[in-house]
Amino acid sequence: MAKRKLSRKERRQQEEARKARIRRQTGWTEPQPSEEESIENSLFDPELRDLVASFGEDAPEVISGNIFEALSASMLWVDEPEFEDLIFDPVQTTDVFIEAATEQGWAPESIDQPGEEELEAFYFEIFPALIPQLLTPEIRQQLLDGLEQISRRFKQEGEPEQALQASFLRMFLKSQSEVELWGMVGLLHAIFRRTLATGFSLAEVFAELGTVRRTTGNDLASTIEAIEKGGVGQRLRGLLEGLPGLRHFMEKEVDEVWENGLAAAFSGDLYLGIYTEEEVKRGTQMIEESIAPAIAAGTSPDVVLEEKGQEIVVKVDGYVTGLFATERLDQLRSHLNNIVRENQVDQEWFTMVTLLRGYLDEEDAAENVQPFLVRALFGEVRRAAEAVSQEEE
Numbered sequence: 001m002a003k004r005k006l007s008r009k010e011r012r013q014q015e016e017a018r019k020a021r022i023r024r025q026t027g028w029t030e031p032q033p034s035e036e037e038s039i040e041n042s043l044f045d046p047e048l049r050d051l052v053a054s055f056g057e058d059a060p061e062v063i064s065g066n067i068f069e070a071l072s073a074s075m076l077w078v079d080e081p082e083f084e085d086l087i088f089d090p091v092q093t094t095d096v097f098i099e100a101a102t103e104q105g106w107a108p109e110s111i112d113q114p115g116e117e118e119l120e121a122f123y124f125e126i127f128p129a130l131i132p133q134l135l136t137p138e139i140r141q142q143l144l145d146g147l148e149q150i151s152r153r154f155k156q157e158g159e160p161e162q163a164l165q166a167s168f169l170r171m172f173l174k175s176q177s178e179v180e181l182w183g184m185v186g187l188l189h190a191i192f193r194r195t196l197a198t199g200f201s202l203a204e205v206f207a208e209l210g211t212v213r214r215t216t217g218n219d220l221a222s223t224i225e226a227i228e229k230g231g232v233g234q235r236l237r238g239l240l241e242g243l244p245g246l247r248h249f250m251e252k253e254v255d256e257v258w259e260n261g262l263a264a265a266f267s268g269d270l271y272l273g274i275y276t277e278e279e280v281k282r283g284t285q286m287i288e289e290s291i292a293p294a295i296a297a298g299t300s301p302d303v304v305l306e307e308k309g310q311e312i313v314v315k316v317d318g319y320v321t322g323l324f325a326t327e328r329l330d331q332l333r334s335h336l337n338n339i340v341r342e343n344q345v346d347q348e349w350f351t352m353v354t355l356l357r358g359y360l361d362e363e364d365a366a367e368n369v370q371p372f373l374v375r376a377l378f379g380e381v382r383r384a385a386e387a388v389s390q391e392e393e
Contacts (some may be wrong), residue, residue, distance in 0.1 A: 007365045043227060045315055060087055069165070070165050070168050070172065071169065071172075071184050071185050072186045073162075073165055073186065074165070074166070074186045074187035074189045075100060075167055075187055075189060076186075077150060077166070077187055078187060078190035078191060078194065080150055082146035082147075082149045082150040082153070083146050083150075083187065083191065084243055085141065085145065085243065085245035086142055086181050086191055087191060087194060087195040087198060087217030087243065087245045087246060087249070088134040088135075088139065088191065088192065088195040089134070089136075089195075089249055090195050090196075090198045090199035090202055090246065090249060091113070091199060091202065091249075091253075092133070092134065093130075093134055093192065093195045093196055093199050094196060094199030094202075094203060096130050096133050096134065097126070097130065097196055097199075100126050100129060100130060101122075102363040103128070104126070104273070123189065123192075123193070124189075127183050127188075127189055127192055128180055128183030128184065129183075129231045130183075130192070131178060131179060131180060131182055131183040132179045134192070135182055135188075140182075140353075142175075143168055143187070143188070144173060144174060147166050147169055147170035147173075148166075148167075148170055150165035150166050151164075151167040151170065154166060155188065169185070169187075171183070173374070173390055194243075198239065198243060198273075201239055202239065202246075204235075205235050205236050205239070208231070208235070214359045224241075246320055254355065257351050257352055257355060258352070258355060259386070260352070261349065261352035261355070261356070261372065262371060262372060262375050263375075264349070264352075264376040264379075265372055265376045265378075265379045266375035266376075266378050266379050267379060267382070268379035268380070268386075269379075269384045270345075270349050270352065270379070271377075271379065271380070271383060272335070272336070272339060272345065272353070272376065273335075273339070273380075274332065274335070274373065274376050274377075274380070275376070275377055275380050278376070279323065279377070280380050280381055281384075282319065283316060283319065283377045283378070283380070283381045284381050284384065286312070286316060286319065287312055287381065290308045290312045290314075290315065291304045291305065291308055293318050294307070294308070313374070316374055316377055316378065317370070317374050319377075320370065320373045320374050320377060321366075321370065324366055324369075324370075324373060329360060329365055329366060329369075332360060332369075333357065333360050333361075336353055336356060336357045336360070337357070338352075340353060340357075356369060356372060
C-alpha cells in the first residue's frame with residue numbers, strides 16, 4: 001500500500017524532531033555572523049526588504065532568526081512544485097554513496113538496516129563530503145531559481161515567514177563560493193535522499209535488463225520486445241513518470257552514448273560491417289577525387305582535408321542516402337540482430353547498437369540513423385586504408 005503523503009504541518013513536526021536529533025548527536029552549534037556580515041545587512045537586498053517589511057513590528061525578531069533554522073527548514077520543501085523534479089545524477093549519486101559508505105565500514109546492503117537515529121546521523125555526516133562531486137553548476141542554478149520562485153509563492157499565499165526563509169537561504173547560497181557549505185542545506189539533503197532511492201531503483205532495473213538479455217540469448221529484436229512488453233519496461237516507465245527530472249538525466253546518458261558511438265564509428269573503433277567491399281571502394285574514390293588535385297599541387301593532406309572536409313561530407317551523405325532505401329534498412333535491422341546474437345560487437349557498444357536498432361523501428365528511421373551511417377562509411381574506409389597499408393609494409 002502506498003504511504004500517505006504527509007501534510008505540511010506533519011512534515012514540519014517531523015523536521016523539528018529531526019533537527020533535535022541532529023543537534024543532540026552532532027553537537028551542532030549555530031554559527032554567529034560577524035558585525036560586518038550581520039543578517040541585518042541583508043536588508044539592503046531589495047528582495048528581502050519587502051519581505052521583512054511585511055512583518056511590521058515583528059521584523060527584528062524574524063531577522064534575528066538563526067542560520068541553522070533557514071538551512072534546515074528547507075528540507076520541508078523537497079516535494080513543493082519548485083523542487084519536486086530536482087535530482088542529482090542518480091547513477092553517480094549511488095556510486096559515490098556506496099564508495100563513501102564502504103570506506104566508513106558500512107556494507108552497502110545494510111545501509112537501510114540501522115535504527116532511524118543512527119541512519120540520520122550517518123547521512124548528516126556523509127553528505128557534505130559528497131556534495132562537491134554531485135552539485136553541478138546547472139543544479140546550483142536550478143536550486144537558486146527554485147528558491148526565488150518559492151519565496152514569491154509563499155508570500156502570495158500569506159506565509160511571509162517561509163518566504164523570508166527561502167529568500168534568505170537563496171542569498172546565503174549565492175554568497176558561498178565553497179561548495180562544501182551547500183552540504184548544510186536541508187533541501188539538498190532531501191534531494192540527495194530522493195536521488196539515492198531513485199538510483200537504487202534504477203540499479204534494480206538495469207539488473208533486470210541484464211537478465212532479459214541473457215534470457216533472450218542476446219537476440220536484439222527479442223530483447224527490445226521483452227523490454228517493451230515485460231515488467232522491466234513498465235518499471236522504467238513508472239520511474240520516469242513518477243520523477244520527470246529523471247528523464248533529463250536519462251536523455252543526457254542516451255545523448256552521450258550516441259555521440260560516443262558516432263565518434264567511434266567515424267574512427268573505425270566501432271565496426272559493424274555495414275557496407276560491402278564495393279561500397280567502401282566507392283567511398284574511398286569519392287574522398288580521393290575531392291582531395292587528389294590539391295595534394296598533387298603540393299598542399300598538405302591535413303590542410304586539404306580541412307578545406308575540403310565539408311565538400312566530402314556532402315558527397316558521402318548523398319551517396320549513403322541513395323543506398324539506404326526501405327529494403328536496405330530492413331537488411332540493416334537483421335544485420336544488427338545477427339551481430340548482437342552472435343556476440344560480434346564489443347560489450348561497450350551494446351547500448352549504442354541497441355539505440356541504433358531502436359531508431360530503425362521509428363517512422364523516420366532513415367533520417368534518425370543517417371548521421372551514424374555516414375560516419376560508419378568513413379570508418380570503414382579508414383579501416384580498409386589501414387589494412388592496405390599494413391599489407392604493403
